[in-house]
Each structure stands twice: as structure tokens, then as C-alpha cells.
Amino acid sequence: MTDSLVEFDSVVKKFGDFTAVERMNFTIDEGEFVAIMGPSGCGKTTTLRMLAGLEQPSEGEVRMQGRVMNAVPAHERDTPLVWQSLALFPFLNARENVEFGLQMRGVDAATRRKRALDWLDRLEIGEFAERDISSLSGGQKQRVALARSLVTEPKILLLDEPLSALDANLVIRMQSMLTRLQRELGITFVYVTHSQSEAFAMADRVVIMSRGRIAQIGTPKDIYRAPDNRFVAEFVGRNNIISGKIKSSSGKSVLINGSLGDFKVSLGGRAKPSPGDEGSFVIAADLVHLSSKKPRAGNQIECSLISEEFIGSVVTLFLEARDGSEFKVQIQERELADMDLKHTGKVFVSWDPERAHYIGAD
Amino acid sequence: MPVSGKRTQSALVETTPKRLLSHQLTFKNALRLPIIIWQALFFIAPLIFMVAMSFFIVRNYRMTEAFEMKNWLKMMGRDYFWDSYGLTIGLATLATLVVMTVAFPAAYTLAFKVSENTRRWAVFLLIIPFFTSYLVRIFSWYVILAESGVINAMLGYIGLGPYIMLNTKFGTIVGYMTLTLPLVIILQTLSLANIDRSLVEAAHNLGCRPWRTVFRIVLPLARTGLIIAAVFCFILSFGDFVSPYYLGGSKPPTLPILIVDTVKSGQQWPRAAVVAVVMMVTLFIVAFGGIAAAYRRRVR
Numbered sequence: 001m002t003d004s005l006v007e008f009d010s011v012v013k014k015f016g017d018f019t020a021v022e023r024m025n026f027t028i029d030e031g032e033f034v035a036i037m038g039p040s041g042c043g044k045t046t047t048l049r050m051l052a053g054l055e056q057p058s059e060g061e062v063r064m065q066g067r068v069m070n071a072v073p074a075h076e077r078d079t080p081l082v083w084q085s086l087a088l089f090p091f092l093n094a095r096e097n098v099e100f101g102l103q104m105r106g107v108d109a110a111t112r113r114k115r116a117l118d119w120l121d122r123l124e125i126g127e128f129a130e131r132d133i134s135s136l137s138g139g140q141k142q143r144v145a146l147a148r149s150l151v152t153e154p155k156i157l158l159l160d161e162p163l164s165a166l167d168a169n170l171v172i173r174m175q176s177m178l179t180r181l182q183r184e185l186g187i188t189f190v191y192v193t194h195s196q197s198e199a200f201a202m203a204d205r206v207v208i209m210s211r212g213r214i215a216q217i218g219t220p221k222d223i224y225r226a227p228d229n230r231f232v233a234e235f236v237g238r239n240n241i242i243s244g245k246i247k248s249s250s251g252k253s254v255l256i257n258g259s260l261g262d263f264k265v266s267l268g269g270r271a272k273p274s275p276g277d278e279g280s281f282v283i284a285a286d287l288v289h290l291s292s293k294k295p296r297a298g299n300q301i302e303c304s305l306i307s308e309e310f311i312g313s314v315v316t317l318f319l320e321a322r323d324g325s326e327f328k329v330q331i332q333e334r335e336l337a338d339m340d341l342k343h344t345g346k347v348f349v350s351w352d353p354e355r356a357h358y359i360g361a362d
Numbered sequence: 363m364p365v366s367g368k369r370t371q372s373a374l375v376e377t378t379p380k381r382l383l384s385h386q387l388t389f390k391n392a393l394r395l396p397i398i399i400w401q402a403l404f405f406i407a408p409l410i411f412m413v414a415m416s417f418f419i420v421r422n423y424r425m426t427e428a429f430e431m432k433n434w435l436k437m438m439g440r441d442y443f444w445d446s447y448g449l450t451i452g453l454a455t456l457a458t459l460v461v462m463t464v465a466f467p468a469a470y471t472l473a474f475k476v477s478e479n480t481r482r483w484a485v486f487l488l489i490i491p492f493f494t495s496y497l498v499r500i501f502s503w504y505v506i507l508a509e510s511g512v513i514n515a516m517l518g519y520i521g522l523g524p525y526i527m528l529n530t531k532f533g534t535i536v537g538y539m540t541l542t543l544p545l546v547i548i549l550q551t552l553s554l555a556n557i558d559r560s561l562v563e564a565a566h567n568l569g570c571r572p573w574r575t576v577f578r579i580v581l582p583l584a585r586t587g588l589i590i591a592a593v594f595c596f597i598l599s600f601g602d603f604v605s606p607y608y609l610g611g612s613k614p615p616t617l618p619i620l621i622v623d624t625v626k627s628g629q630q631w632p633r634a635a636v637v638a639v640v641m642m643v644t645l646f647i648v649a650f651g652g653i654a655a656a657y658r659r660r661v662r
Binding site: 052054089091149 | 570579582
């Protein structure tokens with residue numbers, strides 16, 4: 001495993017009685033863009049802080065390039081972090097902020113000035129070099145914080161929800177800047193966020209955390225299309241989860257009997273449920289077919305339309321099935337306009353068994 | 363008609379707040395009045411009177427209204443006045459330096475190293491000294507500092523001393539510290555506790571060693587509060603009569619003692635007023651300078 005830059009080996013972090021991180025095992029490769037994502041309090045920031053040396057693991061080891069980092073203090077690591085609050089020093093101007101890390105490494109004044117200005121130019125804020133931090137806009141501050149972290153040419157950059165304070169337009173621009181920067185520099189980015197769109201837009205791999213544990217690690221597409229468990233399926237995307245008892249299993253597919261009838265689900269690979277087991281499957285809201293007429297056969301549910309949520313080109317319809325459970329369908333806005341559903345009240349949702357994803361009991 | 367109904371409504375909406383606003387304004391001004399009257403009667407007026415008094419003259423132990431430079435020329439021309447002035451500034455400055463230095467580690471610990479609960483208790487305990495009279499606290503130092511006092515008794519066991527600590531400048535400084543240390547620790551603690559922790563962590567994260575972080579990050583961030591604490595310490599020490607009198611032995615006299623002496627010797631209130639005006643001006647300069655430095659936008 002020569003390529004792995006960071007290894008978490010059975011890492012546990014406790015604050016008093018509270019366990020923030022529970023037996024965490026995963027590795028981050030060199031040059032990878034990893035997003036750690038989860039709801040607040042899931043331990044994602046604690047994980048990042050352990051990488052930066054701002055927290056020490058209670059158990060287990062954090063290794064970087066094979067070296068155990070547990071006892072290495074923060075100021076001896078080269079793991080710059082971009083804070084959610086940015087944590088720019090208010091009594092220094094933009095350039096002085098960027099120079100700070102170089103000054104701490106004993107770089108002489110002329111060199112560090114040049115390198116700081118180079119970085120500010122590279123991030124397109126060279127003209128603000130001598131400005132006070134308080135006079136900069138949110139996006140400009142963001143760039144100063146990035147320059148300050150990257151100026152020491154680290155192998156890894158840690159980011160703790162750096163875009164959460166920006167408005168939506170700026171977030172998109174900063175996202176593309178971050179991905180471009182990461183490709184150009186070829187260094188590892190570890191990006192903590194609670195935002196699915198940020199994580200999926202930028203990361204090569206996403207780590208989903210829940211209550212201090214890793215719920216799933218995978219590419220954005222894997223996580224989106226093949227969630228490992230109910231938590232991931234509920235946290236990510238717009239998924240419908242249907243549970244029931246396994247009626248029969250053919251090895252390649254199962255028949256699940258739920259309160260809304262029998263549904264055929266193909267099995268992906270790992271799961272081998274046997275008849276009688278409890279099981280669930282996920283069908284993503286955008287993989288469902290919607291029709292006003294009852295389909296001839298196949299997986300289908302009859303629903304009534306409750307409400308719709310219009311977010312531009314895509315519309316999410318909230319339907320209610322016979323047993324009162326909610327069912328979400330995402331379709332193109334123009335498709336919906338062609339269908340003319342409203343006055344019929346009843347709609348049918350159906351899907352291809354290949355599209356459904358089996359997730360086991362929990 | 364619905365339309366006209368709407369109109370009357372909007373007219374009402376427009377007029378009511380205006381009336382309310384003017385009522386509120388008179389109310390606000392009425393609330394301000396007591397403090398303005400108080401300040402005018404008991405601060406501004408006496409101050410003006412004191413300045414005026416410094417130009418009065420004393421004849422046959424009676425003060426007479428006049429406008430003569432005599433008192434000023436007399437006081438300014440005397441070496442003992444300038445000695446006393448220098449001594450007072452020197453002692454107050456020394457006390458400020460010592461108190462700020464002694465208080466900082468304590469305040470730093472309270473602000474960064476203990477739980478919020480402990481910090482609350484500590485601040486409460488630091489307020490307790492103010493419950494007892496300052497004079498009583500100063501007298502209690504007699505027991506500790508006297509030639510046969512607690513400290514010398516203990517030093518005697520290991521064959522040292524006795525040292526004379528009462529009626530010395532050391533005694534004065536101890537007294538000043540009694541007066542100012544708790545307050546300075548509280549002010550320092552509060553200004554340090556307000557520092558955004560992520561800035562301290564960011565410094566560590568960028569390779570700044572813990573000690574260096576104190577000087578490079580913590581001190582600049584706490585600058586305003588620290589300077590205000592120092593200004594308070596200086597003002598309180600500079601104007602204190604009790605410590606230099608009872609613990610410092612009043613010789614040579616500091617300016618507050620000089621005021622008392624001047625008044626006692628021949629009812630020289632006007633000359634005492636000269637000293638007081640000089641003290642006021644000095645403190646104004648220190649306070650303005652301090653506050654200007656505290657709120658200056660950037661330090662280079």
C-alpha cells in the first residue's frame with residue numbers, strides 16, 4: 001500500500017462519555033479528493049481535526065505516509081486546514097496572512113513575500129494583497145484562506161465546510177475552482193461537508209458517516225445508485241425505501257412481499273437473502289416511471305398525488321400510496337407538462353426490477 | 363366601499379408610528395436627563411471649580427477668589443513637586459508592569475485551560491476581595507510584612523532576614539497590587555476568553571509553536587482588553603493614597619499624599635488643586651493614549 005497517504009486504523013475518539021468516532025478504518029490515497037459527509041454530530045469534523053493534530057485519538061492509530069501521527073503536535077504537521085469560519089488573522093492583511101505559515105517555517109522575508117503574492121495572483125486576488133481582511137468579500141476571504149493553506153506546498157489540504165457561508169452562486173464557482181486546483185496541484189484534499197451537492201460535485205470518493213461510524217465509502221455514483229444501507233439511502237438523494245418479507249429467492253433476484261404487494265428486485269452481488277428474511281430495497285425517485293394508466297405488469301404501486309416541488313428543470317412529486325406511505329418521483333418538468341395528471345388524481349408508478357437496489361433488513 | 367376603507371386604514375398606519383416615535387423620543391430624553399444632570403452637577407461643575415480654585419489665593423488661612431498664577435508658579439518651581447510627580451508615575455508604571463505580568467499567566471490559564479464552570483467560579487472569587495474595605499486589606503498586610511510579621515518569621519526559620527518591607531516602595535507596590543490585581547485578572551480573563559479559538563488553532567495548524575502563538579496571535583487579539591486593563595491599573599495606582607501612605611510610609615510622598623500634606627499645611631487648597639489638576643491631566647493623557655492604542659486598527 002505504497003500509495004496510501006493517510007490511514008485510519010481502528011481510530012476511536014471519545015469526549016468524556018461521548019464517543020465522537022467509533023472504530024474508524026479507512027485509507028486516503030495520494031492525490032485523491034475525499035469528501036467526508038454526514039449529518040451534524042456524526043464525527044466528520046472530529047475525524048478531520050485528528051488528521052490536523054487538533055484532537056488526539058483515544059484509541060487506534062492515525063498514520064500518514066506510514067508514520068504514526070498520534071503524538072505529533074499540530075504545529076509539527078504539514079496538514080493545513082481551511083476552517084469553516086476561515087480563521088483569518090484579523091490583525092494581518094491578506095498578504096501577511098498568507099505569509100504566516102512561511103514565516104513560521106523560517107522562510108526569509110523577500111521569498112515569503114514573493115510566494116505569498118504568487119499565490120494570491122494564482123487565486124486571482126493579487127490586487128487585494130495589502131487589504132485588511134475585514135474589507136474583503138466572502139469569496140475573497142475564502143481565497144486568502146486557501147492561499148494561506150497552500151503556500152507551504154503541503155501534501156494534503158483539509159477543508160472543514162469552507163463553502164457553507166457563501167451564497168449559492170459563489171459556491172458553484174468555488175467548487176470548480178477547488179476541483180481545478182486539486183487536479184493542478186495533484187495533492188490530496190479531504191473535504192468535510194454536510195452538503196451532498198458539494199461532496200458529489202467535487203470528490204473522487206465520498207465517506208458517509210453516521211453517529212461516529214462509517215456508513216459507506218465509495219464513489220459518488222456508487223453511493224448514489226447503490227447505497228449500502230438504509231441510513232445512506234435516506235441521507236443521500238431522493239430514494240424510496242420499501243420493506244417486506246422475502247417470498248422467494250432465485251439467487252439473481254428476490255420477490256419481496258410488502259404491505260403494497262409483491263415486488264421483484266434483482267440482487268447486486270453481496271447480499272444473499274433467503275426466503276422468510278426481512279428485506280428492503282431502494283428505488284430512486286428519478287428511476288421511477290409515472291403513468292396515468294395502470295401498467296400491464298411488473299413492479300407498480302397505485303398512488304394519489306399530494307404535492308409537487310418545482311426546482312427548475314426537475315420536479316419532485318410527493319405521492320401517497322394506499323397504505324399511507326410516501327412515494328417520491330422525480331421527472332423532467334416538460335415531461336410532467338405533457339402528462340396532464342392533475343385532474344385524474346390517481347397515478348401509477350412502476351419500475352424495472354433491474355433499477356431497484358436491495359439493501360437488506362436494516 | 364372597500365377602497366376608501368383601505369385608504370383610511372393606511373392613513374392610520376402612517377400616522378400612528380410617527381406619534382409613537384415622538385413619544386418614544388421624549389421618553390428616551392427623559393431617561394437620559396438624570397445622568398446628564400448628575401454628571402453636570404457632580405463631575406463637570408466640581409472639575410471646573412477645581413481648575414478655578416487653582417488660581418485662588420490664601421490669605422490668613424482663608425481662601426480668597428482671585429486669578430493669579432502664584433500657585434502654579436510656586437508648585438511648578440519646586441523640585442519636591444517634580445520628584446513626587448516622577449515617583450508617582452514611576453511607581454504606578456512599575457505596578458502596572460508587575461500586575462500585568464503576574465496577572466497574565468493566571469488569566470491565560472482561566473481563559474484557555476479550565477472549564478467554563480471553573481472560570482465562572484474563579485471570576486466570582488476574584489470579586490470577593492472587593493467586598494472588604496480596601497483600607498482593611500491594606501492594614502492586614504502589616505501582619506504579613508512587618509519586621510516581626512509572618513514572612514520574616516518564616517524566613518527566620520531558614521536563617522534569613524529580617525527584611526524591612528513596610529514603609530518602603532516595595533510596600534507601596536504590594537498595596538497597589540492588592541488594589542488592582544483582582545480587577546486586572548478579571549479584565550484580562552474576559553478579553554482572553556473572547557478570543558476565537560479557531561484563530562489559535564489556525565496558528566498551530568500553520569506551524570506556530572504554542573509559546574510563539576501567545577505572542578503572535580493571543581496578545582494581538584486581546585490587545586484592546588489588555589490595554590484597558592493596564593490603563594485601569596495605572597489610573598487606580600496613580601491616584602491611590604492608602605498604599606503609599608500606610609505601606610509606603612508616605613516618604614517621599616506621592617502626589618495624592620502631597621495633596622493631603624498641602625491642604626493640611628496652612629489650608630493651601632489652591633496649591634492642592636494645582637496638584638490635582640496635574641494629576642487629572644496626566645490621567646486624561648494616559649486614558650486617551652491607552653484607548654487610542656487599544657482601538658487603533660492595525661499594529662505593525
